[in-house]
Amino acid sequence: MGMGSDMYRQQILDHYKNPRNYGELEDPTFTHVGENPMCGDEIRMDVRLEDDEETIEYVAFKGDGCAISQASASMLSSKLQGKTLEELLEMDRDDVVDMLGVDISPMRIKCAVLAEKVAQDGAEIYRGELDKEKTTTEE
Amino acid sequence: MSQQNLESLDVERLREDFPILERELDGKPLVYLDNAATTQTADPVVDAMSDYYRRYNANVHRGIHHLSQEASIAYEEAHDRVAEFVGASGGREEMIFTKNTTESENLVAYAWGMRELGPGDEVVLTEMEHHASLVTWQQIAERTGADCTYIQIDETGRLDMDHARECITDDTAMVSAVHVSNTLGTVNPVSELVDIAHDHDALAFIDGAQAVPNRPVDVEAIDADFYAFSGHKMAGPTGIGCLYGKAHLLEEMEPYLYGGGMIRKVTFEESTWGDVPWKFEPGTPPIAEAVGLHAAVDYLEEIGMDRIRDHEEELAEYAYERLAAEGDIEIYGPEPGPDRSGLVGFNLESVHAHDLASIMNDHAVAIRAGDHCTQPLHDRLGVAASARASFYLYNTREEVDALVDAIDSARQLFA
Ligand SMILES: Cc1ncc(COP(=O)(O)O)c(C=O)c1O
Numbered sequence: 001m002g003m004g005s006d007m008y009r010q011q012i013l014d015h016y017k018n019p020r021n022y023g024e025l026e027d028p029t030f031t032h033v034g035e036n037p038m039c040g041d042e043i044r045m046d047v048r049l050e051d052d053e054e055t056i057e058y059v060a061f062k063g064d065g066c067a068i069s070q071a072s073a074s075m076l077s078s079k080l081q082g083k084t085l086e087e088l089l090e091m092d093r094d095d096v097v098d099m100l101g102v103d104i105s106p107m108r109i110k111c112a113v114l115a116e117k118v119a120q121d122g123a124e125i126y127r128g129e130l131d132k133e134k135t136t137t138e139e
Numbered sequence: 140m141s142q143q144n145l146e147s148l149d150v151e152r153l154r155e156d157f158p159i160l161e162r163e164l165d166g167k168p169l170v171y172l173d174n175a176a177t178t179q180t181a182d183p184v185v186d187a188m189s190d191y192y193r194r195y196n197a198n199v200h201r202g203i204h205h206l207s208q209e210a211s212i213a214y215e216e217a218h219d220r221v222a223e224f225v226g227a228s229g230g231r232e233e234m235i236f237t238k239n240t241t242e243s244e245n246l247v248a249y250a251w252g253m254r255e256l257g258p259g260d261e262v263v264l265t266e267m268e269h270h271a272s273l274v275t276w277q278q279i280a281e282r283t284g285a286d287c288t289y290i291q292i293d294e295t296g297r298l299d300m301d302h303a304r305e306c307i308t309d310d311t312a313m314v315s316a317v318h319v320s321n322t323l324g325t326v327n328p329v330s331e332l333v334d335i336a337h338d339h340d341a342l343a344f345i346d347g348a349q350a351v352p353n354r355p356v357d358v359e360a361i362d363a364d365f366y367a368f369s370g371h372k373m374a375g376p377t378g379i380g381c382l383y384g385k386a387h388l389l390e391e392m393e394p395y396l397y398g399g400g401m402i403r404k405v406t407f408e409e410s411t412w413g414d415v416p417w418k419f420e421p422g423t424p425p426i427a428e429a430v431g432l433h434a435a436v437d438y439l440e441e442i443g444m445d446r447i448r449d450h451e452e453e454l455a456e457y458a459y460e461r462l463a464a465e466g467d468i469e470i471y472g473p474e475p476g477p478d479r480s481g482l483v484g485f486n487l488e489s490v491h492a493h494d495l496a497s498i499m500n501d502h503a504v505a506i507r508a509g510d511h512c513t514q515p516l517h518d519r520l521g522v523a524a525s526a527r528a529s530f531y532l533y534n535t536r537e538e539v540d541a542l543v544d545a546i547d548s549a550r551q552l553f554a
Contacts, residue, residue, distance in 0.1 A: 007497055008552055017553075038509065039493050040523020065523075066491035067553070108497060 007068065007102050015071035020078050025060045029053075032122030034135030036114045041065025043073050043118050047126075049085070056080050056088065059119070066111050068104065073115035075099050085123045091116055110137040148442065148450045154533045156182045156438075167503035170541045174372075175321050175349060175482050175529035176507050180431075181374040187434035188376060188427045198423055200400055210426055217429035218416060224436040225347075225366065226357035227383050235382040235389070235416040236429055240348040241271040243367035243382035244315075246419060247344055248279045249395040251388075252313070258284035260312040263341075265290045265298055265327070266519055267320040270512040272346050276315055285312070292519065296323040296472035304335060311341040318350035322513045322525065323472030324455065324482045326350070330361045337362070342388070348372055352439075353481055353531070354448040358383050370428060374531075375435030379428035382419075389415040398422045447532045451481025454530040458483045458539045465543075467550070471520060482529035484511070487546060490553050492524040498552060502545040 025031075028046035035042045043063040050057045059077040063070055079099060080088060096116050097104055104112045117135050124130035154160050157179045162169045171179065191213065197206035199214045218231035227233040237243045256262070262276045266289045280287045290303045298316075307314055314336040318329050333343040344365040350356055352373035358366045363383070370379040384392075394401060394412055398421035403411040412418040439447065456475035462468045467488040473479045487495055496508035507527045510517050517523060528542055 008494070013552065039491070040510075066493045068494070105497065105500075108493065111493065 007104060007108065009102050011075075011101055012067060012071040015074040016067040019061075019070060019074040021058075021060045021074065022062065023060050024062060025058065028060075030122050030126040032118050032125060032135065034114055034118035034121065034137075036065065036069060036110050036137040038137070039066050039069065039111055041069035041111055041114055043069065043115050045073070045077070045115065045118050045122055047080075047119065047122060054084050054086070056083050056085065061115065063115075065114075066108075068100075068108050068111040069114050072096060072100060072112050073118075076115045076119060080119065085127070088123055089120055091120070113137070147453075148446055148532060150450070150533060150535055153442070157533050158182065160533060164503040165501075170502075170504040170538045172528040172530065172534065172538065172542060173505045173507050174352075174531040174534070175511075175527065177371045177377070178352060178374050178531050179533070180371075180376060181435060181438050183438050184375055184431045184434045188431040191427050191430045196427075199426055200417070213433070214424065214426050214429050217433040220433045221381055221436055222383070224440065225351060225368075225381075225383060226359050228359065229386045232386050232415050233383055233389065235384065235419045236424055237367075237380040237382055237419075238378060238425070239371070239380035240269075240346060240367045240369045241275075241380070243365075243380050244272050244275045244344070244346065246382055246395055247365050247384070248275045250392045250419070251342075252276070252279040252285075253283060253395075254393065256280070256283035256285040256312055259310060260285040261306075261308065261310045262287050263290060263303075263306045263311050263314045263336075264288070265316050266292050267296075267298075267323055267325065267327075267513065267516050268315070268317055269321055269346060269348070270514070271348070272315045272317070272344070273513075273515065276313070289515075290316070292323070292325075292516075295474075296320075296325050297478065298325070298327055298332075300328065300331065303332060307335045307339055307341065309339050311336065311339050313342050313344060315344040315346070317346040317348075318356075319347075319354075319480045320472065320513075320516075321349045321482070322484050322511045322516055322527070324480045324484065325472050326354075326478040326480055328478075329363070333362045333364075349480060349482075353444075353451050355444040364388055370432040370435065373435055374438060376428045376431040379425045379432050381432075386415070389419070392419075394418050394421070396421045400424075442532060448481075450532055451530050452477075452479070454534055454536065454539060455479060455481040455483055457536055458528060458530070458542065461539060461543045462546075465546070468546070471525060481531070482527060484525045484527045486522060486525050487550060490549050492526040494553070495526050495546070495549050498549040499542075499545045502541065502548065504541055504545045506542070 025046035029049040033044045046060045048058045061073045121135040195209040197210040199211040218234045222234040336343040342364040345363040347368040351368040366383040371377040401421040471484040492508035
């Protein structure tokens with residue numbers, strides 16, 4: 001049985017304690033927010049696109065919650081820079097788990113994928129393919 | 140068992156009745172401190188259920204044959220025994236078996252509330268209600284046009300009884316209050332609340348899910364009109380809950396679930412109902428679970444409910460003191476004393492409750508983290524989640540030490 005010990009490897013704790021790209025953008029192309037009501041985790045993601053309206057130039061996030069959700073947002077914000085919206089939308093939970101580099105216990109997976117869902121929903125809303133105010137992991 | 144005469148519990152001996160406690164997780168001994176969610180099941184309970192399945196499994200109230208008679212008698216007697224355990228002198232006529240506390244709440248809310256409540260009526264709850272009662276009454280109020288009001292808690296985590304006297308008025312039809320809070324550990328002055336309700340001709344429903352397992356409860360001394368609890372929180376099985384109701388109220392109430400086993404006479408045009416409690420227990424009931432619950436009640440009473448309470452209080456006090464000494468831990472609810480039960484809800488400053496529970500799990504320490512089905516109360520406390528350690532008759536001071544050690548390693552990890 002895989003116990004959670006591996007969940008708090010140095011990388012996760014480092015991103016949690018020193019979040020990268022933390023804050024708000026002055027001129028985001030789109031902004032989206034989401035929550036994980038189970039934990040009370042909250043994430044806001046600001047994304048700025050290049051002129052091609054497809055390539056991600058910069059991502060910033062703000063949030064509050066457990067280490068898994070916040071570290072995941074921090075790592076994702078770095079990983080997405082230079083990626084396309086298409087690549088973002090193709091990500092799934094395995095990619096998030098790979099990115100975190102640790103085993104995530106089933107009860108904590110919602111914390112891990114919150115940032116990814118917020119970014120993806122934000123991208124779809126920007127493209128006019130989705131209409132929602134807030135993302136939640138309880139769907 | 141002979142320890143009846145001893146002062147305190149022979150915990151080492153009692154632990155033998157719960158083989159699950161011998162489990163090791165990744166080589167570390169399990170420290171089970173999530174008893175407010177569910178307690179472990181005592182061997183005599185498992186044995187009684189196994190004996191039922193092996194020797195006299197049959198449907199109840201239907202068969203002429205021998206096994207059905209044995210099963211029916213065992214099922215009915217379980218009602219009498221559980222009624223006696225909580226001081227209900229009416230026996231089975233005042234004791235309905237449900238699936239859990241939540242269903243007991245819903246039974247009264249639907250069977251009584253949907254018929255009796257209307258615009259202008261008030262249902263008075265407390266800010267520390269479990270969702271089982273809070274959400275249920277909220278829904279019934281919405282459908283009937285009644286209003287819900289909430290008795291506030293004070294800064295110590297106790298009910299503000301002055302506010303209770305303001306909330307409960309002649310418009311109040313029902314007061315639904317938790318006996319022991321599953322989040323704060325507060326033991327509420329329920330008989331006082333019931334008296335206030337009765338002064339205004341309102342009924343009182345008490346949620347005893349966290350009280351019956353660990354302290355002597357006498358529903359008649361409390362004078363509750365309804366009182367609910369769950370088998371799985373008192374060393375008994377899952378799948379069975381209890382609803383005590385005063386005989387004359389249950390007599391007058393219409394059922395809320397319909398079907399077989401609850402009727403007196405059925406024609407194509409209409410049906411009449413059987414006696415209490417059967418009219419509230421349609422379909423095949425939880426028979427093995429009732430047998431198990433009977434065994435659980437015997438088991439607890441043999442140990443002695445006041446000694447179980449004392450043991451739990453002692454552990455909670457020890458845990459409270461050790462956690463309070465840490466400086467970076469916020470503890471919710473009253474300080475240790477007679478109005479605090481055997482659970483401790485807290486938050487460690489630097490670590491989110493969910494991270495804390497995950498790290499505790501690495502040490503094989505099982506605690507609960509989250510909103511504990513009291514989201515409005517957490518809003519009131521200004522936190523999204525809290526951690527909770529809850530004790531039962533088999534827990535030890537060494538396990539409290541293991542809790543504190545595991546918290547310390549979480550603190551170090553996040554430092
Ligand atoms: C105070 C309280 N009320 C109600 C419940 C609901 O119990 P059950 O899940 O058995 O219906 C619980 C248990 O979580 C509780 O602690």
